[in-house]
Structure formats: C-alpha cells, structure tokens
Amino acid sequence: MPITFGPDDLLEYDAINRVLICLACRYAIQKAALGSHLLRHKVYRGERQRMLSAISRLELAEPDQVQLPPANGSPVRGLPILAGFRCAADGCERLCASLKRMRRHWSESHGVSDPVEPFCCAVSLQTFFRGTKLRYFEVASPGAGDQSPSASGDDSVNGVGQEHRLDLGDVATSTDQTPRLPQQPPSFPFNLDLEMLKYFYHFTTATSLTLPSQHDDPAKHWQTNAVAQALDLHWLMCGLLAISASHLASLSNTATAKRAHQQRSSQFFGEFHTGWNLAKSDSGTAAKTGAQIVCVRRCCYYAFLDSPATDRSTALIARPFELPSFMATVQGCADPEFALRLETSDTADNTLEQTISRFTRNESTVTETSQLTGTAPPEMLERLRTLPYRMAAALQKPDSARDYFEVLCAINALAECWSMSYAADDAATTWLAMQSWLARLSDRFMQMLSRGNPATLIVLAYWSPLVERAERHSWFLRGLAARLHGHVVRELPDDSAVKSLVEDLKA
Structure with missing residues (x-):
C-alpha cells in the first residue's frame, strides 16, 4: 500500500528510491521545494x-543522492x-530523449558527426526530477500507446547517473525535422500551414x-486552457504562436x-x-489571457529579443523602459486580471500611472508565501538590515515620517x-518571490518611486537580484535585471555616496 499525503493523495512516497512524487505534476519534489510546491496546489498553512x-519523518534523498x-x-x-x-556504441550507456541530441552525443563523445545506423536503439525513459536535476533512466517498455514525448525534447544524461544541466538551446525545433504530430490532429477553425504547426507544436x-x-x-493554464481557447479564436492562436516564435528566437544560435x-x-x-x-x-477569460501575452511580449521587447520598436507590431505595445511600467508588466505576465486592467488603462477612467500603482494584493497569499524560507546569502541580508542606517547617512531627511515608514516596510518585505527566493532554485x-514583493508595495511607495524618490530607487535596486534569479528560469526576462539596475543607477543623484549603496548587487 503506497504512502500518500494531501488532498486527493497529491503526494506519494517511493520508499525504494527515497523520493516523494507529486502525482498531479508527475515528478519528484526536492525537500527544499516542498513548501512552495504545496502552496502552488493551494495547500495552505494548517494542512x-x-x-x-x-513528511519530515520520511527518508528523502537529495536529487544527486538518488540511486537510479x-x-x-x-x-x-x-x-x-x-x-x-x-547509444549503441560499445560500452556506452548514454540516454537521450531525441535523435537530434543523440547525434550531437555521437559527434561530441565519439567523434562521429554522421553516425551510420544503427547508432542507437529505441527505449523507454523516466526521470525523477526536472530542470537542472534531470537524469534519465531506462525502464521496461510498455504498450506504445502509454508513451509520451518528452516535454523538453532534447535533454540527455549519462545512463549511469551523471547530472546534466538542462540545455534550453536543444529545445528549438530543427529546420530539417518535422515534429511528430498526432495521427488524428484536431480540426482547426482556420488554416494552419506547416510552419504555423511547427510553432504550435513548440508552444x-x-x-x-x-x-x-x-x-x-502554470503549465495547465498555458498548455491546456489557453490552447483550448486558441483553437476557437484565431487571434488568440496568433498570440500563442508569436510567443512561441520569440522563444525560438531566444534559443537560436545563429x-x-x-x-x-x-x-x-x-x-x-x-x-x-x-x-x-x-x-x-x-x-472574458480569452481577453485576460491575451493581456498576459501582451505583457510577455513587452518583456521580450525590453530584453531586446524582438525586432526594434520601429517594427509595426512591436510599436503596438512599446513603452519606454520606465520603472513602474516595467514592474507592472512583470506582474501582468502571471496575473491575468491585473494584466487586463493594465492594458486597458488608457481607455478607462484611471490613468496608466494610477493603474500600475495598484498592484493586486491577495493578503492570504502574501501571508502564506511569507512562510516559505530558504538560506539567502548572509551578506545580502546584512546589507538589507543596515540599509536604512546607510541611507540616512547618504540621503537628505525624508519629506515625512510616513515616507520613511513606507521605505522601511518595503525593505522588510524585500x-x-x-529568503523566499532561496527556498528552492526553480521557476x-x-x-513567486520576485512577484510577491511587488504585491506588497503600497500605493504611496509607488507614487514616491514615480517621482524619482532616491530612497525608493535604492530599495528597488535591491530587488534586481531577485529578478536575476527569476530570469535564470524565464527566457523572456534574460538581461532585464542588469538593465533594471543600470536604469536605477542613472536615475539616482550624481553622488558617489548614494550610488555606492547599490554597488555589487548580485543574486
């Protein structure tokens, strides 16, 4: 009888392999990520x-300690x-999830760029963990109908258990291979040519x-719900394809x-x-998903992943890289309600500045996420602890006691x-840690930031390392932490004592 935990037997303990598997997500959860993972499934404080x-009474192995x-x-x-x-080479046990990756293995490990068949054999694979801890192992083949293609497509590891870092560059669909599509594809309400099908498959x-x-x-929201809506709405399908093409652009080597x-x-x-x-x-739901697409696309524009702003489609959403707008765009990528309010603000009674100063606040979520803690770098926590004193020495006296209080609250939340960000190194x-800080900011703090208040700019600079940690897992944010920090430095007074407060901020 398997040992299970949570509503609907969400988690199952595998005593043989010493791992805890989420049956909903279908992969093992690292010990450090259990709290955040349960929160994603809406398992709140008491339960x-x-x-x-x-679970703490169980023997759980770290990913690199699991015996395959x-x-x-x-x-x-x-x-x-x-x-x-x-791999069919003598003495080689390399496992790959695609022929493309297997050919690369032959080139890199065996010095053969065009191996003669049979250079590999088809097998069935499983992996306990995902991301940077992904390691495949071979299992007995079930019926063909029980197999599913790998979500990442091209990741591989050595069969004896070497760790292999997830190579996002391998996800890109090659131009000389046609994706394997279902034998009976759905009947679309509009025409999709082969190129569009390639982008749809990649999405x-x-x-x-x-x-x-x-x-x-999140995968269900985008992979299931958004796709189901897009099959009925041509414009929404084009939005998903646009994001897919931007993703492939970020992965391209040429x-x-x-x-x-x-x-x-x-x-x-x-x-x-x-x-x-x-x-x-x-x-409606489709309009909100569309607003999220706009926010993701604008992040691509900010990160220079897309064509210049002179491009007609990019110009539709291009806004100067201003701090409140960037912060709101990040919030809108994950929050459809907020995204729609943000993107319709120009036609509503509220101005854009009023809209982006009102981040969505879910007090129960803020309370719950504050329970997630990890081991953040002690030197950074010490810099945050002493920041109010160092700012007092470098800046002029605050305009009011309330302004000082708002800055202190923002530092404490940060x-x-x-600590929350270091609870686990996953997307x-x-x-959640990056966005949670935005959800805790008051309207007054945002108004001070919009006016270029130096104290709020300095605090914002200390948020940029959280953006850096998030961008390691989110391709459309890459480079934005450095751009954010550079923008803050330029906005600060030209005073070496002030600018020294934001030097050497790294995740």
Missing part, C-alpha cells in the same frame, strides 16, 4: 504544516514514460512550460535563424493584436522575499 511534519533504478526495470509509478534512445511542448501564472499549475523567428513573431503578433483589441472590452519559487 501544509501537518503534511510537512509528517537498474535498466529495464518496471516503470516507477507516478512518473511519465518517455520515448527515447540509448505546446516547450514554451507553455516556461510561462508563469497564478494558476496552481543571427539568421534568430531574425527569421523574430520576423514571424512580429507577423503573428500583428494579427493577434487586431483581434485582441476587439475582444478585450468584454473582460528581506522576506529574499515557480523564484518567480
């Missing part, structure tokens, strides 16, 4: 603490079975797994391929924006978010 207390099962053993319950390949198998959402399962994906992204986004402009007034936790 979560009871579960964590019970022997080859051709029975599949591990709760994990998906993936179609993959094993469903890769891009959708990289996007944030306040939904308890300028030619990057430029081609950027151009297609711009074309798709132009079609999307025309339809979304007509639909956004109804405030210290909590720093969900780092994004």
Whole structure:
C-alpha cells in the first residue's frame, strides 16, 4: 500500500528510491521545494504544516543522492514514460530523449558527426526530477500507446547517473525535422500551414512550460486552457504562436535563424493584436489571457529579443523602459486580471500611472508565501538590515515620517522575499518571490518611486537580484535585471555616496 499525503493523495512516497512524487505534476519534489510546491496546489498553512511534519519523518534523498533504478526495470509509478534512445556504441550507456541530441552525443563523445545506423536503439525513459536535476533512466517498455514525448525534447544524461544541466538551446525545433504530430490532429477553425504547426507544436511542448501564472499549475493554464481557447479564436492562436516564435528566437544560435523567428513573431503578433483589441472590452477569460501575452511580449521587447520598436507590431505595445511600467508588466505576465486592467488603462477612467500603482494584493497569499524560507546569502541580508542606517547617512531627511515608514516596510518585505527566493532554485519559487514583493508595495511607495524618490530607487535596486534569479528560469526576462539596475543607477543623484549603496548587487 503506497504512502500518500494531501488532498486527493497529491503526494506519494517511493520508499525504494527515497523520493516523494507529486502525482498531479508527475515528478519528484526536492525537500527544499516542498513548501512552495504545496502552496502552488493551494495547500495552505494548517494542512501544509501537518503534511510537512509528517513528511519530515520520511527518508528523502537529495536529487544527486538518488540511486537510479537498474535498466529495464518496471516503470516507477507516478512518473511519465518517455520515448527515447540509448547509444549503441560499445560500452556506452548514454540516454537521450531525441535523435537530434543523440547525434550531437555521437559527434561530441565519439567523434562521429554522421553516425551510420544503427547508432542507437529505441527505449523507454523516466526521470525523477526536472530542470537542472534531470537524469534519465531506462525502464521496461510498455504498450506504445502509454508513451509520451518528452516535454523538453532534447535533454540527455549519462545512463549511469551523471547530472546534466538542462540545455534550453536543444529545445528549438530543427529546420530539417518535422515534429511528430498526432495521427488524428484536431480540426482547426482556420488554416494552419506547416510552419504555423511547427510553432504550435513548440508552444505546446516547450514554451507553455516556461510561462508563469497564478494558476496552481502554470503549465495547465498555458498548455491546456489557453490552447483550448486558441483553437476557437484565431487571434488568440496568433498570440500563442508569436510567443512561441520569440522563444525560438531566444534559443537560436545563429543571427539568421534568430531574425527569421523574430520576423514571424512580429507577423503573428500583428494579427493577434487586431483581434485582441476587439475582444478585450468584454473582460472574458480569452481577453485576460491575451493581456498576459501582451505583457510577455513587452518583456521580450525590453530584453531586446524582438525586432526594434520601429517594427509595426512591436510599436503596438512599446513603452519606454520606465520603472513602474516595467514592474507592472512583470506582474501582468502571471496575473491575468491585473494584466487586463493594465492594458486597458488608457481607455478607462484611471490613468496608466494610477493603474500600475495598484498592484493586486491577495493578503492570504502574501501571508502564506511569507512562510516559505530558504538560506539567502548572509551578506545580502546584512546589507538589507543596515540599509536604512546607510541611507540616512547618504540621503537628505525624508519629506515625512510616513515616507520613511513606507521605505522601511518595503525593505522588510524585500528581506522576506529574499529568503523566499532561496527556498528552492526553480521557476515557480523564484518567480513567486520576485512577484510577491511587488504585491506588497503600497500605493504611496509607488507614487514616491514615480517621482524619482532616491530612497525608493535604492530599495528597488535591491530587488534586481531577485529578478536575476527569476530570469535564470524565464527566457523572456534574460538581461532585464542588469538593465533594471543600470536604469536605477542613472536615475539616482550624481553622488558617489548614494550610488555606492547599490554597488555589487548580485543574486
């Protein structure tokens, strides 16, 4: 009888392999990430603490300590079975999830750029963990219908258990291979050519797994709900394809391929924006998803992933890189309600500045997330602790006691978010920590920031390392932490004592 925990037997303990598997997400959860993972599934304080207390009595191995099962053993319950390949070279046990990655293995490890078949054999694979801790192991092959393609497509590890860092560059669909599509594809209400199908396939198998959402399962929001809506709405489908093309542009190794994906992204986004402009007034689910797409696209623009602002489609959403606008755009990537209010503010009674100063506050979520703690760098926590004293020495006296209080509250919240970010090094936790600080800021703090108040700018600079931690897992944020920090430095008074307060801020 398996040992299970949580509502609907959410977690199952595998005593043989010493791992705890989330049956909803279908992968093992690291000990350090248990709290944040349960929160994603809306398991709140009382029940979560009871579960964590019970789980603490179990023997759980760290990812690099898990002994991989022997080859051709029975599949591990709760994990998906993936179609993959094993190298056929004598004495080599390399496992890959795609032929493309296997060919690269032959080139890199065996010095053969064009191996002669049979250079590998088809096998069934599983992995306990994802991301940087992904390690495949071979299992007995079930019926063909039970296998599913790998979500990441091209990641591989050595069969004897070497760790392998997830290489996002391998996710890109090569131009000489056509994705394997279902034998009976759905009947679309509009025409999709082969190129569009390639982008659609990439979105469903890769891009959708990289996007944030306040939904308890972000992948379900983008991979299932958004796709289901897009199959009925041409403009929304074009929005998903635009994000998919931008993702492929970020993964491309050549300028030619990057430029081609950027151009297609711009074309798709132009079609999307025309339809979304007509639909956004109804405030429906599709309109909110569309607003999230706009926010992700604007982050791509800020990160210089897309064509210049002179491009027609980019110009539709281009705004100067101003601090409140950037912060609101980040919030809108995950929060559809906020995203729609942000993107319709120009036509509403509120001004854009009023809208972006009102971040969505979910007090229960703020309270719950504050319980997630990790081991943040002690030197950074010490810098935050002493920051009010150092600012008092370098800056002029605050305009009012209330202004001083708002800055102190923002610093205290930031210290909590720093600890939260180090609870686990994964996309969900780092994004939650980064966004949580925004949700705690008061209207007055945002108004002070909009006026260029030096104290608020300095505090914002200490948020940039949290953006840096999040961008390691979110391709559309890459480079934005450095850009944010540089923007803050330029906005600060030209005073070496003031600017020294924000030097050497690293995650």
